[in-house]
Amino acid sequence: MSALLLALALQATEPPVIxxxxxxxxxxxxxxxxxxxxxxxxxxxxxxxxxxxHPGTGARIDIWAEPMGMSGLPGLPDHTxxxxxxxxxxxxxxxxxxxxxxxAVEADGRDPVEAGRIEALAYEGASGGARWTGLAATRCGxxxxxxxxxxxxxxxxxxxxxxxxxxTAALDLQGGDDFPCAAARD
Numbered sequence: 001m002s003a004l005l006l007a008l009a010l011q012a013t014e015p016p017v018i019x020x021x022x023x024x025x026x027x028x029x030x031x032x033x034x035x036x037x038x039x040x041x042x043x044x045x046x047x048x049x050x051x052x053x054h055p056g057t058g059a060r061i062d063i064w065a066e067p068m069g070m071s072g073l074p075g076l077p078d079h080t081x082x083x084x085x086x087x088x089x090x091x092x093x094x095x096x097x098x099x100x101x102x103x104a105v106e107a108d109g110r111d112p113v114e115a116g117r118i119e120a121l122a123y124e125g126a127s128g129g130a131r132w133t134g135l136a137a138t139r140c141g142x143x144x145x146x147x148x149x150x151x152x153x154x155x156x157x158x159x160x161x162x163x164x165x166x167x168t169a170a171l172d173l174q175g176g177d178d179f180p181c182a183a184a185r186d
Contacts (some may be wrong), residue, residue, distance in 0.1 A: 003144045018050075023111050023168070026050050029065040030139060030176030031146070032104050034168035036061070036161045043121035052165075059150035061165060065142040065176055079138050084121055087143065088136060096122040100136055104170035115173045131155040135166065140175030142181065 017087065018024045018041035025032050035041050039052040039061070050062030067068035069077055069087045085095060092153035098119045104112035120137035146169060148155075175181045 008152035010061050012132075023114070025106055025172070026063060027172075027177045029063055029144060030142070030172035030174070030182075031065075031144060032065055032106075032168075032170040032172065033063065033146075033165060036165055039161070042084060045173055050128045051106055051167075054150075054154070054158060054161075057150065058159065059148065059154045059161075061158075061162055062147045062149070063145065063177050065139075065144045065179070068141050068143050081119055081138075083139050084136055084143060088121065088123055092125045092126050092127055094122055096133075098122065099135060101135065101167075102170040105173045112170055112172075114170065118171060126152070133159070135163065137171060140179035142175065144171060144176075 018035050021034070021037065023032055023034050024039050024041075029049075033050075036052055039054050041052050043049065044051050044062065044064065044171070048066070050166055051063075052061040053059070053094050079125075081098065088095070100117040101120045102114045102165055103116040103118055105115050118137055118139065120135040122135055124131070124133040126132070129152055131148040131152055132147055134145055136143055136145050138144070144175050146166065148158055150158045
């Protein structure tokens, strides 16, 4: 019994195998993405996100999903862009409009197929010698984030890599494994 528990514990902590140049489906976060060449892939230290880091520059791209928060305003549904904008509001966070992200489905192990689009909020900021830019969208009861954070000196070089990653990214039409709508597909 203890060998089985140890095997399960080791399996849970192993980082995902992610190959640059191939579409990766992060089922937990409901994201399809093509990892950038030359960047290292792994799980966030907290275990709740996918992280790509650039060796030597300190630049990192984080992808994570968290349960959708409350808007706090009566009559404002929590799944709207306005409610997401309120959840993102913080000193130093600048909203930069919206961007359409593809919604996709995976068909028989092939690359994902686009099945519509969803609006995501674009935002950016800076603090303590670092800059960040990101996209956030609400899907299936979760807020999904794709964020580049880098030291000021490395940000300009990392930004085109993030933009290229965003061009290959799509949100799973059905959310992620931990999303409320994932149960509907099972």
